[in-house]
Amino acid sequence: MTEGSYHHGNLRAALLERAEAVLVESGVDGLSLRALARDLGVSHAAPSRHFRDRQALLDALAVSGFTRLNERLRTAVEAPGPVSARLSALGRAYVEFAVTHAPLLNLMFTAKHADDSSAELKELGHRSLETTAELIAQAQREGDARAGDPARLAQVAFSALHGLATLALGSLLDDTPLAEATELAIDVLLTGLGFSR
Known part of the structure; x- marks a missing residue:
């Protein structure tokens, strides 16, 4: 051009x-x-x-990334069905985003944890965890999930799924297809959260 x-x-x-x-x-x-x-x-x-400068561009990219990720997770959470099915859909959506948009996700987390990150970026960065914690809290109220701080439980669940995505990106899942590993990880997480499978 x-x-x-x-x-x-x-x-x-x-x-x-x-x-x-x-x-x-x-x-x-x-x-x-x-x-x-x-x-x-x-x-x-x-x-x-x-x-105004390159950093403003990077921050805007991170905001855009978190906005898209949060929309995907919210779609999973708002789908009809039991909480366990919605948590499963949320987990699949996160792994798919993390693997498909790995450089962007890395930038998103780097920008979120920067000392000078904006309030908007911090809020968007925490929303995915809050969305998950709200769903876990709902399951606890309905007697379907174990007791415990929903935010902590959500954080551990995200850590496991993020770790799985990282292994997949590094070609460290050996012969296990990502879809199969994702379903197994979700099954283990739901069992750990107290859902009967």
Whole structure:
């Protein structure tokens, strides 16, 4: 694309989309506002209308990632059916997102835990855990899950699923297909939470 030929109408969205592609191709170090402007065929100053600097772009990418992840988890939680089925769907949704968007997820967690992360980023970053804890608390009220702090139980469940995704990305599951490993992990987690299977 030649400079000035960009006519999308939503440069901010296009910058984020291209930035995520570069993140996958080259990692965080490969991201620069000037290179994104060149890729999109706009002036090198155009991205500054939307992002004051590279860090603002990275933060916006993290916000976008958490927003998408939270939407997927919320869809699983709001589906009809027993809590155990919804927790299973939530677990599958998390592993699928973590494996499919690994560089983005890494950026999301790095940005969330940065000393200067925004309130919006922290809130979005905690929402997936809160969503899971709310579902576990519902199961506890209904007598289907073990006693205990729902937030702690949700944290341990997420840790197990995140670990599984990390092993899959490192090709460390040997001959076990990811889908099979995911179902087994979810089964173990639900049993540990006290659900009868």
